[in-house]
Amino acid sequence: MNDPTPSPAASADDRRNAIIEATVESFGRLGYYGTSLQRIATEVGLTKAGVLHYVGSKEGLLDLALTETYDQQTVDIMAAMVTEERPLIAEMWRKVVAVNAARPALVHMFSTLSAEALDPAHPAHDYFARREHDTVANALNINWRVPDGVNVEHLLQAGFSMMDGLQLRWLRSPGRDLAAMWADCEDALMPLPLWEGYR
Amino acid sequence: MNDPTPSPAASADDRRNAIIEATVESFGRLGYYGTSLQRIATEVGLTKAGVLHYVGSKEGLLDLALTETYDQQTVDIMAAMVTEERPLIAEMWRKVVAVNAARPALVHMFSTLSAEALDPAHPAHDYFARREHDTVANALNINWRVPDGVNVEHLLQAGFSMMDGLQLRWLRSPGRDLAAMWADCEDALMPLPLWEGYR
DNA sequence: GTCTATATAACGATAGAC
DNA sequence: GTCTATCGTTATATAGAC
Numbered sequence: 434m435n436d437p438t439p440s441p442a443a444s445a446d447d448r449r450n451a452i453i454e455a456t457v458e459s460f461g462r463l464g465y466y467g468t469s470l471q472r473i474a475t476e477v478g479l480t481k482a483g484v485l486h487y488v489g490s491k492e493g494l495l496d497l498a499l500t501e502t503y504d505q506q507t508v509d510i511m512a513a514m515v516t517e518e519r520p521l522i523a524e525m526w527r528k529v530v531a532v533n534a535a536r537p538a539l540v541h542m543f544s545t546l547s548a549e550a551l552d553p554a555h556p557a558h559d560y561f562a563r564r565e566h567d568t569v570a571n572a573l574n575i576n577w578r579v580p581d582g583v584n585v586e587h588l589l590q591a592g593f594s595m596m597d598g599l600q601l602r603w604l605r606s607p608g609r610d611l612a613a614m615w616a617d618c619e620d621a622l623m624p625l626p627l628w629e630g631y632r
Numbered sequence: 633m634n635d636p637t638p639s640p641a642a643s644a645d646d647r648r649n650a651i652i653e654a655t656v657e658s659f660g661r662l663g664y665y666g667t668s669l670q671r672i673a674t675e676v677g678l679t680k681a682g683v684l685h686y687v688g689s690k691e692g693l694l695d696l697a698l699t700e701t702y703d704q705q706t707v708d709i710m711a712a713m714v715t716e717e718r719p720l721i722a723e724m725w726r727k728v729v730a731v732n733a734a735r736p737a738l739v740h741m742f743s744t745l746s747a748e749a750l751d752p753a754h755p756a757h758d759y760f761a762r763r764e765h766d767t768v769a770n771a772l773n774i775n776w777r778v779p780d781g782v783n784v785e786h787l788l789q790a791g792f793s794m795m796d797g798l799q800l801r802w803l804r805s806p807g808r809d810l811a812a813m814w815a816d817c818e819d820a821l822m823p824l825p826l827w828e829g830y831r
Numbered sequence: 832g833t834c835t836a837t838a839t840a841a842c843g844a845t846a847g848a849c
Numbered sequence: 850g851t852c853t854a855t856c857g858t859t860a861t862a863t864a865g866a867c
Contacts, residue, residue, distance in 0.1 A: 466666030
């Protein structure tokens with residue numbers, strides 16, 4: 434009530450969301466280096482200066498896309514597993530797959546930036562290094578139910594690696610179902626009858 | 633003898649090799665979009681125009697690095713397996729790992745371009761799409777020795793995906809041994825005693 | 832909050848001298 | 850085979866008007 438400024442064309446929140454959406458798509462398709470402020474600006478109907486008003490600098494786009502967007506949607510999965518008594522690794526992975534299958538643009542961005550950020554000089558290098566470490570470390574704190582003789586750490590490393598590689602294949606094959614592709618991987622990684630009752 | 637042109641600073645072949653080396657490193661660290669002709673030129677001691685004399689255009693750098701360099705070193709592995717009577721999948725993968733462990737710069741380039749080229753508009757998109765398909769298709773033509781009940785196609789998809797993801801982790805962890813990391817993955821993907829005698 | 836205008840630099844590519 | 854010079858375009862970022 435009694436807003437001192439005249440109504441803008443869109444609310445600041447809408448602008449931010451539009452910038453995020455355009456950024457996620459552009460980072461996925463062109464990477465950080467391949468993305469220009471002009472591209473984002475054109476996409477959301479602003480000028481470069483207009484976009485910079487929201488994000489400060491090009492690196493601000495990274496923060497917006499990774500910390501503020503990708504991370505927020507991902508934390509919950511592992512949090513849900515902690516509450517279970519003796520959870521199944523296969524079930525966690527199926528949950529991850531279900532979440533990612535519904536957000537291809539974010540997975541695309543993650544995959545592209547993840548490779549680009551192998552370079553220690555990349556502005557997102559530390560983010561991805563820390564994230565990779567935390568993913569396995571967090572999973573190792575859970576008392577998974579697995580068949581006798583299974584090395585949980587090796588299994589987690591193998592499974593998460595497989596998922597990263599599979600997502601690349603998924604993004605390259607238009608129309609394919611990530612969950613179905615992962616089901617085949619699960620069959621290979623956790624073969625029956627050894628994993629009967631454990632997946 | 634009686635060379636009509638004055639001796640250049642380096643032979644044309646040396647120039648080409650230097651350009652290839654600089655290109656592979658730059659594509660790996662910065663991707664195709666992040667790489668500039670000026671960067672390559674500086675690295676090999678030429679001007680932009682000098683580099684263009686060798687490669688024609690920026691896309692020529694891609695050809696040089698992928699078709700002419702990466703591919704040449706990779707074909708032999710599968711060719712060696714075809715000669716065997718009933719080869720082991722695990723042995724093929726160990727050979728791939730041994731080759732890749734010795735060429736981190738090429739693996740880095742492959743990983744970065746592979747993600748960047750998910751975009752259908754990327755100049756290397758078709759190369760990677762075809763390559764991914766051919767890798768599995770070629771492997772499926774071989775009469776592998778596997779335990780009863782193993783689905784070879786699922787296993788190959790799972791294993792190659794795992795290798796792609798593992799290589800990203802390897803490139804992010806300075807000093808780690810790819811072969812050792814893969815050995816852990818093999819334990820998870822081909823667990824004993826089921827795979828006793830088959831790996 | 833969004834714009835225009837500008838600064839400064841880099842981009843890929845070509846023409847043409849040597 | 851390698852250079853200089855240049856074209857036309859684009860890049861990130863800032864200043865300041867409105």
